Amino acid sequence: MWYVVASLLGMAGGALCVFLAVEIKRRRIEEQRRQNEAKEEYLRKKTREVEEMHKVLKDRVISYDEVQDENKILKQDLHNIDVNLRKSQLDYRQQQEMQEAVDLKVRELGGRYLKENVKWVSSSLTPNNFTRCTQRIQKVIESCRGIGFEISPKEEAALLADLQKEFARVVRAADEREEQARIKAQIREEQRREREIEREQKQLEREREVIQAALQKAIAETKDEHNAEVERLKAKLVEAEEKSQRAMSRAQMTKSGHVYVVSNVGSFGDGIYKIGMTRRFEPMDRVKELGDASVPFPFDVHMMISSDDAPSLENALHRAFHKLRVNKINPRKEFFRTQIDDINRIVTENHGEVQYVADAEALEYRQSLEMTDDDQEFIESVYDKFEDDGLEPDEDDQ
Numbered sequence: 001m002w003y004v005v006a007s008l009l010g011m012a013g014g015a016l017c018v019f020l021a022v023e024i025k026r027r028r029i030e031e032q033r034r035q036n037e038a039k040e041e042y043l044r045k046k047t048r049e050v051e052e053m054h055k056v057l058k059d060r061v062i063s064y065d066e067v068q069d070e071n072k073i074l075k076q077d078l079h080n081i082d083v084n085l086r087k088s089q090l091d092y093r094q095q096q097e098m099q100e101a102v103d104l105k106v107r108e109l110g111g112r113y114l115k116e117n118v119k120w121v122s123s124s125l126t127p128n129n130f131t132r133c134t135q136r137i138q139k140v141i142e143s144c145r146g147i148g149f150e151i152s153p154k155e156e157a158a159l160l161a162d163l164q165k166e167f168a169r170v171v172r173a174a175d176e177r178e179e180q181a182r183i184k185a186q187i188r189e190e191q192r193r194e195r196e197i198e199r200e201q202k203q204l205e206r207e208r209e210v211i212q213a214a215l216q217k218a219i220a221e222t223k224d225e226h227n228a229e230v231e232r233l234k235a236k237l238v239e240a241e242e243k244s245q246r247a248m249s250r251a252q253m254t255k256s257g258h259v260y261v262v263s264n265v266g267s268f269g270d271g272i273y274k275i276g277m278t279r280r281f282e283p284m285d286r287v288k289e290l291g292d293a294s295v296p297f298p299f300d301v302h303m304m305i306s307s308d309d310a311p312s313l314e315n316a317l318h319r320a321f322h323k324l325r326v327n328k329i330n331p332r333k334e335f336f337r338t339q340i341d342d343i344n345r346i347v348t349e350n351h352g353e354v355q356y357v358a359d360a361e362a363l364e365y366r367q368s369l370e371m372t373d374d375d376q377e378f379i380e381s382v383y384d385k386f387e388d389d390g391l392e393p394d395e396d397d398q
Contacts (some may be wrong), residue, residue, distance in 0.1 A: 103148070110149025114140060118159060124168045125172045128329045130167045137163055179334060189279050196281035224365035229373060258283035259303070259317070261343055262290065262355070266297035266337070266365030272326060273302070276334050277314040297368075300360040304338055307351060316350040317343065 117140040121133050137159055141151050257279035263272060278286040283304055291298030307313050318334070321343075327333040340358050347354055 010295045032091070078109045106148050110144045110147060114144050114149070114151070115170050118162075122136075122163065125163070125166055125170050127171045130163075130329070133167075134160065134163060193251070193281055200281065256306075256308050259305045259307055259310050259313045259347075260285055260287060260301060261303035261305075261340070262299040262301050262359045264295055264297055264299050265360050265362040266368070267295045268326075271337055271339065272297070272335055273338060273340065274335050275314065275317045275321070275343070279310070297362065300362055301357065303343070303347065303354060303356045305347065305351060305354050313347070313351050317346055322347045 035342055043394050112369055118137065121136050121140075138156075141156055141159070237321065259275070259277050260283060262274050264274075264277075274290070276286075280286055284301075287299050289302055304315065321336040321338050322331075324336045324338050325333065326335040328338055340356065344354070344356055347356075
């Protein structure tokens, strides 16, 4: 029995050994098969790569004729490129020459334009338009730069400096002309003053002769007796002689005159005063001249100062209010933006206390503002009547 069991066990062990051996061999065969498949796949891949490379190489292979044709094309292309390059260089040189010619023309025209405009601006320069002429020069310079004619800052400064020199020359010439005109006006003023004083002296002489004749007649009638009429005539004679002496004294005083301070609210507004001087015997005549047809309303007098040295007082006032001039371009204009109290202070410091009118009457101006339409039509009808009659209304009628 045990023999059978041992046999069975032996057979089972042998079968197991055979199975294990077969299984190991099968696994080796399977592993070999997988390796073979991988090698085949690798070979197929390499084969495809070789085929593709062969195809590429086959496509890249060209014939000798094709190479010659391609060389001809390349040579023609190179020739065309060379021709185009030479043409481009020639065009560039021509354009450069044309640009140089244009630049030369621009410089010529710009220089001529600048020169002529500077000359024109300088010729139109007056003592009253320096700022405007400077702006014109700067505008001309900007125009030149706009067309490509360059002007350096140094050249611009030189042009403006020349304009300043020309302005100084123009002002100097104008001052000389005005000084000559002032001297002539002063001579005329002095001659008119001498005529006025001469007329006054003749009138005073006639009055003195009339008084003298009346006195002699009165003395003859009273036979040297004391009489009130004789005393009155003697006093009038003394007064006439004193007036004659004062007139002669004024004729001998060349600096004496009147400094006036006037305003014209209707024409210039509040706070604008004209400070001037006149040597006329009747200074109000000068004020009436100022209020002629050149302004819509007459001037109001705030101060009329009699001075033995009127020019010095006038200059002191002008210096004190120099920065308050209305016209800052022409210093010979005598209008100032200030207050009457400030003017009175300068007058007091240089002359002494004087009587003055603080508020301007401005009668015609204020009446014009308050006038009704009916009153205006009535005044116009009155003037129309005078014109129809060929007459002019007197100032008193106005």
